[in-house]
Amino acid sequence: MKNDNISGSVISRLPSYYHCVEELYQCNCVRVSSATLAQRLGYTASQIRQDFSCFGEFGLQGYGYNVKKLRYEIRDILGMNHPSTAILIGCGNLGQALLKNFNFPYGGFYMLAAFDVDVTKIGKQIGSVCIMDYKDMQKVIEEKLPDMAVLTVPQGEAAEIASTLADLGIRAIWNFTGAELHVEDKGVVVEQASLVDSLLTLGFRLNQA
């Protein structure tokens, strides 16, 4: 499904919809009204109906939404019905923490390989992958054609590595480095990974408490 004109605010609510509907689905809930979704999410029911209508009509007046169908549609919008693959570059503290603890499949991605230049790290098993030599990255990308690269290298090295990844056909970069990457003109989607929004929300709630 392609939707070129989805507003930033609708996109920003998609993850909440995903979490909520996954939870309903795991609890064997069969149908849900926009009013119930509104209550769980803190949005208005009309906003939810309007958001969902951007992606096509999958609710019925007076019945609400079929959870299984809604889940399918939301996963489809998020590209999760065809799971994507990823590699990770830079196995420092953050890289290793992600490999060990982060639930990539829940986010729609399968981790294929991880790379570092540090010989003391190469060969170490972290989570589901074994750290490989950065020198072998090109070969692995050409063989396995991963969709996305998680970039957890030092900031100063980010731009050059991103450019290499773009030339090797990587279609998306999840950028933890804080560096500005200029690979969008090569058709690469770049998403800044940031925890600061979560901390800002905490600050807001602490200030209200």
Next chain:
Amino acid sequence: MKNDNISGSVISRLPSYYHCVEELYQCNCVRVSSATLAQRLGYTASQIRQDFSCFGEFGLQGYGYNVKKLRYEIRDILGMNHPSTAILIGCGNLGQALLKNFNFPYGGFYMLAAFDVDVTKIGKQIGSVCIMDYKDMQKVIEEKLPDMAVLTVPQGEAAEIASTLADLGIRAIWNFTGAELHVEDKGVVVEQASLVDSLLTLGFRLNQA
């Protein structure tokens, strides 16, 4: 400023407003229209005006917003005009990555101390703090009265430590453990730190590309 009835969707847009207005302020921009903000953020101008009106009137018809004043108000809403303090508990890969690389002050918090039980870590300088013995945590909290604790301990230990923190007067927990913490009834604000929303957004954009 207290606003008891701010909807979840307005709160979810606050971080974007903060980043955008900080950037305008750093570039010495004096005033900005809701139309310009809308263009930068992907929201509609009327949504922005409506959101800002929840916090009081600080725009002028035909003039737009004074950037300095807008920044002050947004920082005030986020509790940043009175910076808060934090400690971090659990200096594994993720804890150390946060101490080394995460910009807590930009998020409105100053890091006072970090704790671990592992004697091989105690005494190590990471970022601006030196890892202290977890046994000394109570004393440090009683002396320095931090507002918030970053929880990066193993999941199985999270609930008990959260309960201890609540009893010691910690007012907020930034929870990286994935554990459900039941300390809200003790008046503690708990914010789940999650990168998955950023990854879901990446998946969406990759699917649209």
